[in-house]
Amino acid sequence: MRTPFFRRALGLAAVLLTTAPLAATAQTTTTDSLAIRKIYDEALAHGQSYENLRYLTGQIGGRLSGSPQAEQAVQWGRVTMEKMGLDRVYLQEVMVPHWERGAKEKAQVKGSKGKGLTLNVCALGGSVGTNGKLKAQVIEVQSLQELAALPADKVKGKFVFFNRPMNPLHVETGRAYGEAGDQRRSGAAEAAKRGAVGALVRSLSLAHDDFPHTGMMRYDENGTKVPAAALSTNGADELSQLLKADSDLTVELEMSCRQLPETKSYNVIGEIKGSKYPAEIISIGGHLDSWDLGQGAHDDGTGCTQSMEVLRLLKATGLRPERTVRAVLFMNEENGVRGGNKYAEQAKVLGEKHLAAMESDGGGFTPRGFNIEADPATVRKIQTWQPLLRPYGSAEFQPGHSGTDIEPLKSQVKALIGFDCDSQRYFDIHHTAADTFDKVNRRELELGGASMAALVYLISKYGL
C-alpha cells in the first residue's frame, strides 16, 4: 500500500511556498498559474500524444531517412496537423542521405582452437558493407588515444575493438553518452588510418544486455572506408573475456549495408499565428526520422507527438499565443541533420524573426525542466518562471545543450531550449530494436507536452 501525499503541490499556493528566489515569485501571477493549470488539466485528461505515438510507432514504425516509412511519416505528420485546424500546415523540401542496412548482419567469433561464438551485432549508420565475409584477428582498445599509441603492426589487417563503457557515475546519462561517443563516431576512420580492416564498437548503453545499439559514424573525406559494427554490451564483455584467453581468435563479420543516392524528403511544419506579434516565431520540435531497428518511440516519436500536442493544448485551452508558435517535425536528425540545417537556412532566406526554439529529443520520460542556451540575461529571465512549473515537478531550468535540430538556428534566436526529462532509462533502449511503444508511459509523455506548452505560453506572452 502507499498512503496519500499531503504535499501542498498544486496551484499558486505552492508557488508562494517554494524556496525559489524572491525575484521569481514577484514575476508569477495568478493568471499565469491558472493558465498553466488549464494546460496540464487538458493534457492529463485528454492528451493526444500517446494515441498519436501509438499510430506512428505501430502503423509506420522505424523510419530512417530515405526509407518508404520516412515518407509515410511525413504524410502522417501533415495529415495529423491538418486535422488539428491550425492556421498553416506545410512541407519544407530537403534532400537527405539514404543508407540501407540490408538483409545480412552477423558476426562469428572463431577461437584459434576452434571454439566459436555468435555475437549480437548491427552495422553503425553510414558504414560500408563487408562485401561478403570479412575475417580478421582482433585488437582491443579503450580509446582513440590508446589506438594512436599502438605500433602499426599491432593493428594492420585486424579489427579494432573499441570497448570503453559509458561512465556509470554520471547521474545525467547524456553526459556519459557524450563522453563515450567518439569511439562510435570516429572509431572506424581512425582504425583505417592505422591499417585495420574494420571496427567493432561496444554499444553506447548503461544496461547489460544483448541489444546492439546503432548510431551515426563518419569516414574521413579521402580516407579508406572500413566496415563498422556495434556489439551488444554483453557481447563486448564476452569478446573481451575470450581475447584474454585467446588473443589469436578471429571474428568473421558479414554486413550488406550500403549507401544509396540522396532522396527528396521534408520537414513537416504546422503553426498557430500569434494574435499580437505574428512576425515573432517560437519553434518547437522533435525529429520525425528514426533508426531502423526499433519503432523510434522514445527517439524521437515522443518529441514529435509532444510538439504537435503543444499546438493542440494551446487551441483546446483557448490560450491563443500572442506570438506565432510552430511545431516542426525535422527530417534526418539521425544521420545528417539536413532538416535542421534547411529550417535555419530558410528562416534566413525568408527573413523570419525567430524568438526561441525548443526541442524534445531525450525521450518521453517524466519532465524535469529545461536546458537553455542563451545569454545570461535571457537565461535569468526564463528562470524567473521556474516557480510556475515547480508544482508540476518541471522546474529545473539550467544552462545546457538544447537540441541537434535547432542548433543551426543559434545565431538567429534569443534562446535555444532543450526539454529535459528523466534520463535513466533512455540509453537502455536508444537506437535499438527495443525502442518500442510499450516502453512509453502515457502520463509521463503527456506531462512532457504540458510542460513544453507551459513554457511556450509564457514566452509567447512575455517575449524574451
Next chain:
Amino acid sequence: MRTPFFRRALGLAAVLLTTAPLAATAQTTTTDSLAIRKIYDEALAHGQSYENLRYLTGQIGGRLSGSPQAEQAVQWGRVTMEKMGLDRVYLQEVMVPHWERGAKEKAQVKGSKGKGLTLNVCALGGSVGTNGKLKAQVIEVQSLQELAALPADKVKGKFVFFNRPMNPLHVETGRAYGEAGDQRRSGAAEAAKRGAVGALVRSLSLAHDDFPHTGMMRYDENGTKVPAAALSTNGADELSQLLKADSDLTVELEMSCRQLPETKSYNVIGEIKGSKYPAEIISIGGHLDSWDLGQGAHDDGTGCTQSMEVLRLLKATGLRPERTVRAVLFMNEENGVRGGNKYAEQAKVLGEKHLAAMESDGGGFTPRGFNIEADPATVRKIQTWQPLLRPYGSAEFQPGHSGTDIEPLKSQVKALIGFDCDSQRYFDIHHTAADTFDKVNRRELELGGASMAALVYLISKYGL
C-alpha cells in the same frame, strides 16, 4: 541520436550555482559534497539493491503476511544483513493476520437477455469468501455519499458497484490514490449496512488495462461481512456500459478467500552503531510483506533492498555514522501494520532515543526528494541540505506524508521522512500481478538508495 548535456550538474560547482536560498549554501561544505559524491559513486558503480531485489522477487516472490513466502523473506532478510557484517542483526517478533486468497476467484456478468461477459476480478484483502456462487443485480455508484443517499430498496440484495476513477489531474499520483481509496477500504462495510450482498470496486489505477488491483478493506466491528472484489479499470468501464443498456443484468461472483488464525512473524532489523552517539537512532525501512498477486517488486521489495543498501553504502564508503543507523524490514504493512506498531511499541518499552525515521514505500523509481513530517524548525534545518542533493536531482524537500510503518513512531522522533520518487508508473502496477522485477530499472533503484544514504549521513553527522 541525443547529444551530450553540458549541464554543470555535478559537484560543489553546481551547489554554488543553485537557485536555493542563501541560508542553504551557507550550510553546505566541501567535505559533505565529497562524502555524498562517494556514496553515489559506490551506488552507481557497485550498488547491490538490484541483485538483492532480483532474488527476493524471483526466488521468493509475493509474500503476504502469514504465508510461507513471508517467512522465507524474513530469513532472507536476516541472512542477507548478517553477510553484510553489521554491528547487530536481529528479529523482532510480531503476531500478524493471516488472510488467504484461495483458488477460486471469478466473476461473470449475465445479461437479462442472456448476454454474458467474464470480468477480471480479485478479492480485496480481508474480504470474506462467497461460500459458493453469489448471484445478484448490480447498482452503480460513484461514492459512499451517493450510496448513503439511495433508498434502501434500490440497494437491498444487490452488489454495490463503486466506479469512481482516480483523478488523473493530480500530478502526484499518490493524491489521486488517497482520494479514491475510501471505496476500497469502506465500500463493502457501507454496502452491507444498506442490505447489499457484496461490493464490486473499480481498481485504484490511472492505467486503462485488465489487471485487477487488490488492497486492504475493513469491516465494521459488529457489521455484516459481505464479499468485496476489485474489477480491472477496463472491466469496470465495460460493466458500467452494460448497465446503461441493461440495468437488470446480474453478476455471479465466486471467491474462496478466507481469514486464518494469526501467525507469528518478525520485523528484520540490522544496525550500524553510531561512532559518537550510539544511543541516538536513525531508522530507515521498507516493508517486507507484499500482496500475493505479483512479486512485490515496487511494493515494497525496492524499499527493503534500498534500506539495506543504505547500511552497505555507509560501510563501503567508510563513512561510519556518528549516530546509530538501523535498517528495518517491517512485516505486515499491507494488511495490519502490526510490524510498524510493534517497532514503535518496543522503542518505548526499551526507552530508545529515536532521532529520525525514514521509509521508502512509493516504489523504486527515480528519486525526487523527501517528504518531511516534523516541526517547522526541523523541516527548515533539513531543507538547508537541499543544495547537497540538487546535483543528483533529489532535492525536493517538502512537508508531506512519510510512511505507514514509521508513523507509529511519530511521538518519539524529531522527524519522519518519506523517500519521494517519480510517482507516474507506480499505481499502474500497484497491488497487481504486474508488480514484477522487470518493471524496476537498475539505475533508478540504486539512485534511490544513494539519496536515502546521503540524507541519513547528514542527519547522523549533524543531528536534528
